[in-house]
Amino acid sequence: MTDIQVLIVEDEGIEALDIQHRLISMGYPSPLIAFSGEEAMDKAGEICPDVVLMDIMLHGGIDGVTAAEELKNRFDIPVIYLTAYANEDIVQRAKRTHPYGYIVKPFKENELHIAIEMALYKHAMEKKLRESHELRTPLNAIIGFAGTLLMRLPGPLTTEQENQLRNISVSAKHLLLLINDILDLAKIESGNVELYPRPVSCQSVIKEITDTLAQSAVSKGIGLDCDLPGRDMVIHTDRRTLVQILINLVANAIKFTEKGKVGIKLRRYCEGECNRYEFSVSDTGIGIKKEDRERLFNAFERAETPALYCREGTGLGLYLSSKLATLLGGNIVCMSEYGKGSTFTLVLYEKRKLEDEWSNGGTNSCY
Amino acid sequence: MAGRILVIEDNPTNLELTTYLLKAFNYTVLTAADGSQAINIAGRERVDLIICDIHLPRMDGYEIARRLKGHSVLRRIPLVAVTALAMVGDREKVLAAGFDGYISKPITPEIFIKQIEEFLNGEYRDGGSNGVKQGRED
Incomplete structure (x- = not known):
């Protein structure tokens, strides 16, 4: 009926044989059994199963959650958890491994069949996404x-040719933005973003952003100001994601501002055991009406803006940014006055280290 | 400053674009459609810079980087990934694999030569906030 190879990882012998028997009766050809996490790794390497049914409460060396993580990382095999009972700690850890499904024991054949099919579908979609x-x-x-044509490398152009080539180029770049946003969104929503947290200099991040966007501010005749603390601040986070969020916020601010300026402000506050970092992006642009503010972070939604602004963008920018902020353990707050301007603040938290206390002389000094 | 650049790219149209652009700026272009061919050329001829795609048949860009950067002589040739992998986290992965730099596809022809020259002149070693050139501009 099917050629899907299933690997059962279950340390209770009778239970394992029962599942194997039921899988065979459902038409799955010769499902294999591993009685421990270690054996699961060996068998997965040998036979490359399509899907693994993993007892979440494995005893002994490697537990179910760790084994599932390894199977996903090393062999890219989807794992479905089997649970009878599990403590909250294990459930929380299991959640973070982005499981392809779970089944509560005892289960019916039909439930198992659906879980396997759904896991295989999700896995195939992820492959497509990659x-x-x-x-x-x-x-x-x-x-x-x-x-290359616009650079006139092959030869001269007439005005008409140049205009038409520019249209091709601008439209293609717009299509690229749409594709980038949609790919990023798909990646975030499928839980496939890998973060590389390390010490990041906030000042260098902001410099990178102003370097990237200075030209677009200048060409609109608006200012791009930075208000940074004198001393460099280092935050432990994923640099690329932080840059992406701030670029989105600053580019948006420039886009919706016709005169005046866009300001970037960085502050750190001490809050209990945490440092709270605030990256604020303010503009003197058109502002956002109160009723629009609630929908602002929804996918594909835009505030009602003059037609002038509707040509660019995907309506995904803020939605993506807020998703990314959540990944970094923070959030984005919006304050706005219609007609006067808006401020978007990215708030990130970091648990304070002991050394910080020392370097601050033990006080809760903020700057 | 013109030099000899090896381009590893399996898509013929994209290879044509990179080759055309580099030749227009007086570079000598060597081409390879896969990794083993590229490593042969790099071992045999003088190459000042290698531009490498990531998704390639048989041997991918990560493996090419591993082999080149594990070689006592070839490791000194600047190796730049020019790749359509531009999603969140991809740039870090590429740099962690041993590439000296990362330029995202689609390339911007107006600045591509300038980006390449920074690697040819060795500016990337001390330039930038973290010693590498930045990726996708969005």
Whole structure:
């Protein structure tokens, strides 16, 4: 009926044989059994099963959650947890491994069949997602050759030709933004973002952002100001994600501001055992109406803005940014006055280390 | 400053674009459609810079980086990934694999040569906040 290879990881012998028997009766060909986490690793390496049924409460060396993580990382095999009972700690850990499903024992054949099919489907979708960067490959040639023509490398252009080539180039770049946002969103929502937290200099992050966006502010004739503490601040976080959130916020601010300035402000506050970092991006732009503010962080939603602003963007920027902020353990707060401007603040937290207390002379000094 | 650049790319149209652009700026271009061919060329000829795609048949860009950076002589050639992998976290993964730099696809032809020259001149070693050039501009 099917050629799906199932591996059962279960340390209770009778239980394991029962599941195996039931899988065979459902049409799964010769499911294999591993009686421990270690054996599961060996068997997975040998036979590459399509899906693993993992007892969450394995006894002995490697427990079920650790084994599931290893199977996903080393062999990219989807794991479905089998649970009879589990303490809260294990449930929390299991949640973080992004399981492909779980079944509570005792279960019916039909439930097991659905869980296996759903896990395989989710896994196949994730594989597709990983290959989806191919969407960008043809754009390389479109944007690239339009660019070489506009650079007049092959020869001179008439005004008409130049205008039409610019249209190709601008549209292709817009399509690229849409694809980037949608790929990022798909990756975030499927739980596949890998973070690389390390000490990050806040000042260097803000410099990178102003370097990247200074030109677009200058070309609109608006200022881009930074208000930073004199001393460099180091936060333990994922640099790339932090940069991406702030670029989104600052680019948005520039986009919706016609005159005046965009300001970036950085502050650190002490709050109990944590340091709270606030990256604020303020603008003197069109502002957001109160009724629009509630929908602001929803996917594909835009505030009602003049048609002038509707040509660009995907309506995903703020939604993505707030998702990314959540990944970093923070959030984004919006304050706005319609007609006067808006302030978006990214708030991140970091548990304070003992050395900080020492370097601050033991006081809760903030700056 | 013109030099000899090895381009590893399996997509013929994208290879044509990179080759055209580099030649227009007087670079000598060597091409390879896969990793083993590229490593052969790098071992045989003078190469000043290697531009490498990540998704390649048989041997991927990560494996190419591992082999080149594990080689006593070839490891000195600047190795730049030019790749369509531009999602959250991809840049770090590419740099962690041993690449000296990362340029995202689609390339921006107007600044591509400038980006390449920074690697040819060795500026990336002390330039930038963390010693590498930044990735996708969005």
